Amino acid sequence: MSELKAKTLHMGPAQCAVDLGDGSERGEYVNQDYILQKLGRPHRAINLMYCYYPNDEGWPGRASVVHADPSVQFAWDFPYDDYFTYKGGLNGTLDDEPFTCMRDVRRHGQDVLLTMTIDPKVSDEHLVAIAKDLRTFGRVQLRINHEATGNWFSFNKRASYEEVAAFFKHASEIIRxxxxxxxxxxxxxGCKELEDEKMEMEDIFAEASRAADIVSVDRYMALHWGWPYDVAEEGGTTFARHAVSKIYQLAKNSYERYTYVNNGVKKPMVLSEFNSDGDVTGPYDQASMLKEFCEMLKKDDEKWLSGFTMYQFRDRGRLGLEIEDPNNKDVGIEQPLMDTYREIIHDDFFSPSMETGSDVELPAKLRWGGSEDADGVAIDLHFDSNPVFCEAYFDDDNVDMNLMIELNGHWFYKAPGVKCVDMMSAFFKKPLDGAKDMTLKIFAPPASGENDETQGDDWQTNYYTELKSLPQIRIRFAPIVK
Incomplete structure (x- = not known):
């Protein structure tokens, strides 16, 4: 082990960010340690999908459980949406979902992207309570009543489109x-056909669009919406597949219409749900369609898309990087899409930017503003050849720190109390072919998953940690005993 020196390091946004859906009506939440080990890097944000219908009979039970009915033949034919139920809100608790998941997400260096369908008839007291729930979770993105021009969610069955639009605007004002x-x-x-001059219900939702910080559409290049009540077979009517180029252009056209509605203001545009359904395409075309879309993004000089959310990590159908094992919901069956997606998210285009600065004097203050704005440290390392051992050791000064660590493009999580991080997996798929200088990157998201209101006026968007000492790095280039 040799003495190390560090420089300041700033992490900024990617040219196009990648977010990941984790759990929905189609799958369970998968912990972030497992996902990180499978994919080798954190995401900008993790999308968690919940519903809030607090005045309904059976609440807060899951709709498909408390309102189970064998006659149901569509995923959204329950009295309220069959997402996980939001246990916070008015008279709620912060000790249950989604907050347990949100803490897990943030500990692992990712932002929270919370999708919520909300009864548009709830009082302002409910909206204020939801906002207060989210105050400690950093730079949260909140998607309220998504796919708002559809007719399947309960909020669309309880209110007119004009009322849904007004509710979004009002809720945004209270949240802000x-x-x-x-x-x-x-x-x-958004735009549903290439010849459309306007988005669907563009005028009705114009004020709502102006009230939003971020604009989005959901886009599936193929989808079996009849799942799980039928099987997609030739001649069926509950599924569709579209050309990748068409889906790309429709999304881009929607961005342009949003910009028009927002009086020329180019708000960040995301695809909040994005994939091809393997029920329709099979596993191989599913992967190739994703790759084709992402290659189009990289070649487009306009750089109109700020990010997309892969729907989702593990799915009971075929919309996941893994399929949930029907024999054991805790087991995932990896699909070909996983390798393709892993390759995409490790591309520089989809990776956060990194900028090193001046030398660091310890103790140093690290800042976690979020996955697109954080200050850490960079440590220069020299490798004579491909290592046989590569480990980071943490002493009493830093063993209790909560850290995200990157080496050779591979990310590792160090939980408080962990004394050694084995970093050899960074070289299993990317071995060195000779001597090389590399940089070890370290960031410190909040160990509790929440920001600390005692840290200063900017506590809601920034979390600070003191780095007292650097880890000791053990690198060996041959077995200890031959």
Whole structure:
């Protein structure tokens, strides 16, 4: 082990960010340690999908459980949406979902992207309570009543489109006042055909679009919406597949219409749900369609898309990087899409930017503003050849730190109390072919998953940690005993 020196390091946004859906009506939440080990890097944000219908009979039970009915033949034919139920809100608790998941997400260096369908008839007291729930979770993105121009969610069955639009605008105003760390996302169906001159219900949702911080559409290049009540077979009517180029252009056209509606203001545009359904395409075309779309993004000089959310990590159908094992919901069956997606998210285009600066004097203050704005440290390392051992050891000064660590493009999580991080997996798929200088990158997201209101005026968007000492790095280039 040799003495190390460090420089300041800033992490900024990618040219196009990648977010990941984790759990929905189609799959369970998968912990972030497992996902990180499978994919080798954190995401900008993790999308968690919940519903809030607090005045309904059976609440807060899951709709498909408390309202189970064998006659149901469509995923959204329950009295309220069959997402996980939001246990916070008015008279709620922060000790249950989604907050347990949100803490897991943030500990692992990712932002929270919370999708919520909300009863548009709830009082302002409910909205204020939701906003207060989110105040400690950093730079949250909140997608309220998504796919708002559809007719399947309960909020569309309880209110007119004009009322849904007005509710989004009103909710955004309350959220912005009570929790300025939260940005709201409007999600419409956008342009549905290439010849469309306007988005669907563009005028009705114009004020709602202007009230949003981020604009979005959901886009599936193929989808079996009849799942799980039928099987997609030739001649069926509950599924569709589209050309990748068409889906790309429709999304881009929607961005341009959003910009028009917002009086020329180019708000960040995201695809809040994005994939091809393997029920329709099979596993191989599913992967190739994703790759084709991402290659189009990289070649487009306009750089109109700020990010997309892969729907989702593990799915009971075929919309996941893994399929949930029907024999054991805790087991995932990896699909060919996983390798393709892993390759995409490790591309520089989809990776956060990194900028090193001046030498660091210890102790140093590290800042976690979020996955697109954080200050850490960079440590220069020299490798004579491909290592046989590569480990980071943490002493009493830093063993209790919560850290995200990157080496050779591979990310590792160090939980508080962990004394050694084995970094050899960074070289299993990317071995060195000779001597090389490399940089070890270290960031410190909040160990609790929440920001600390005692840290200063900017506590809602920034979390600070003191780095007292650097880890000791053990690198060996041959077996200890031959």
């Amino acid at each position: 006042k009570e929790a300025p760390n939260v940005k709201t996302i409007i999600c419409l169906d």
